[in-house]
Amino acid sequence: MPKLILQIDNSVLKTCSVGQRASIGRLPDNTVVVDNPAVSGHHAVVFRDGDHFVIEDLASTNGTFVNGKRVTTQKLRGGDTIRVGKSTHAIAFDEQGGDDDAVETAAPEIGAASGETVYLQADKHQALLAWIRSAQAPTTPAVLRVLEGPADQSEYSLHAHTSVIGKSDAALIRLKGLFKPKEAVAIARGDNGYVATVLRGTTRINKATVRERQVLADGDILEVGGLTLEFKLAS
Amino acid sequence: MAGMRLRVGARTDVGRVRHVNEDVYLLRARQGLFVVCDGIGGGPSGELASRVAGDAIVARLTEADADVQTAHARSGYLPRTSMLADAVRRSNECVYDHARQDRSLAGMGTTVVSAWIAEHVASIAHVGDSRAYLCYQDRLVPLTCDHSLASANANGDEAGLVRALGREPDVDVDLTEVPVRRGDYLVLCSDGLTRMVPESALADVIHELREPQRICDRLVDLANGNGGVDNITVVVVEVMGSWWQRRSTQRRPHAGGTDNAEAHTAD
Numbered sequence: 001m002p003k004l005i006l007q008i009d010n011s012v013l014k015t016c017s018v019g020q021r022a023s024i025g026r027l028p029d030n031t032v033v034v035d036n037p038a039v040s041g042h043h044a045v046v047f048r049d050g051d052h053f054v055i056e057d058l059a060s061t062n063g064t065f066v067n068g069k070r071v072t073t074q075k076l077r078g079g080d081t082i083r084v085g086k087s088t089h090a091i092a093f094d095e096q097g098g099d100d101d102a103v104e105t106a107a108p109e110i111g112a113a114s115g116e117t118v119y120l121q122a123d124k125h126q127a128l129l130a131w132i133r134s135a136q137a138p139t140t141p142a143v144l145r146v147l148e149g150p151a152d153q154s155e156y157s158l159h160a161h162t163s164v165i166g167k168s169d170a171a172l173i174r175l176k177g178l179f180k181p182k183e184a185v186a187i188a189r190g191d192n193g194y195v196a197t198v199l200r201g202t203t204r205i206n207k208a209t210v211r212e213r214q215v216l217a218d219g220d221i222l223e224v225g226g227l228t229l230e231f232k233l234a235s
Numbered sequence: 236m237a238g239m240r241l242r243v244g245a246r247t248d249v250g251r252v253r254h255v256n257e258d259v260y261l262l263r264a265r266q267g268l269f270v271v272c273d274g275i276g277g278g279p280s281g282e283l284a285s286r287v288a289g290d291a292i293v294a295r296l297t298e299a300d301a302d303v304q305t306a307h308a309r310s311g312y313l314p315r316t317s318m319l320a321d322a323v324r325r326s327n328e329c330v331y332d333h334a335r336q337d338r339s340l341a342g343m344g345t346t347v348v349s350a351w352i353a354e355h356v357a358s359i360a361h362v363g364d365s366r367a368y369l370c371y372q373d374r375l376v377p378l379t380c381d382h383s384l385a386s387a388n389a390n391g392d393e394a395g396l397v398r399a400l401g402r403e404p405d406v407d408v409d410l411t412e413v414p415v416r417r418g419d420y421l422v423l424c425s426d427g428l429t430r431m432v433p434e435s436a437l438a439d440v441i442h443e444l445r446e447p448q449r450i451c452d453r454l455v456d457l458a459n460g461n462g463g464v465d466n467i468t469v470v471v472v473e474v475m476g477s478w479w480q481r482r483s484t485q486r487r488p489h490a491g492g493t494d495n496a497e498a499h500t501a502d
Contacts (some may be wrong), residue, residue, distance in 0.1 A: 037407035186414030197414035199355040
């Protein structure tokens, strides 16, 4: 199976088998992780196209280079050296590779089993690119829609990393009333969705009191400090 | 901060192999500010780098404390988180300048992991392989991702840092925010702990001992018992409720994490 060999100063850091595809970038969900600030989160992707492999730059800030030449899409040959961004890492493409340490990726399966020659169909290519881009594109933030109770807006966007509901001046949704907590609930936006952490007082989700933390699901109804709110993911 | 009190423990230890402790921790419990730095570089330079960076972060945030409300929030982070990031970037310049002015200090650098806890949210900024964890109920959640070759290389044993303070004129600081509530524990530590003590043991010690200083002491002992190949530093912050909440907390099994009506009405 072909391999990508991550090197720095001619010493090998990691060898990754390329089944149908491999991604290169700074974030840990890539097949080949190049932790350098000058490398984009999802920088480039190497994928099988018929009987050869192609590298595609994912509109990175600092570019992808094959044998010193900046490329957007380029057919790879054995022995090619890839560089990403301004990183001093080099990634060698070994077309023969061994068949030992296969690396599993979560990519959608494309074409036949790895090792076989496949022809990459246009729709599958599109699916692959959509998969890659969904991982890199910031998702549209969810909202809290006010169903009942006194609030300044009818809907609040949960775009921040942390959104607080409470009496505090810094709260996204300000609770009104003398005995309301300064911070009642904090909603954290993470890579895998939204988590509500109850800080003070009682918060109910779908009529059940939340103990400490709860992952929010689309359509959840939150009751906090006299407000009833519906959590809506972006469609 | 009414309703949220912090109980803090901390310990740093040279370990069993090194002769010098290049780790540093700084605690400003009243402000909710905690910093761990792990210095890099031969001779006195590693010690100096971690000290300079830690001092610079704390000094910056202490002088700017009053401006939190007016601080400019950006890219979806709380103003406090942005301020912490600025302080870490500034500390990078301080270490870098030191190294440039004195040739004997060339190559010095330091990791940093810092937490600023206020209004029930912990802002975390880090560079390098010092880590932060949140421990609640029976879960230990890593809040940081090492900037080391080991994290880029599954087979790597020796962790080489790919990002550190003081090596370049500018540095990319990783940021996280995490809401914290009473009963939560926040752990900051250098790799001298995490390379010697598995995460499962870390969680077990917190659950068993509950008291931050005792947790720190036990973890350092465990790291030394497993070899102590590097300097070991650990800071543990327990988020506590008000006194009446603590009383009600003590009466129930802690790991169960059940809130009772008494605690709620007391709010």
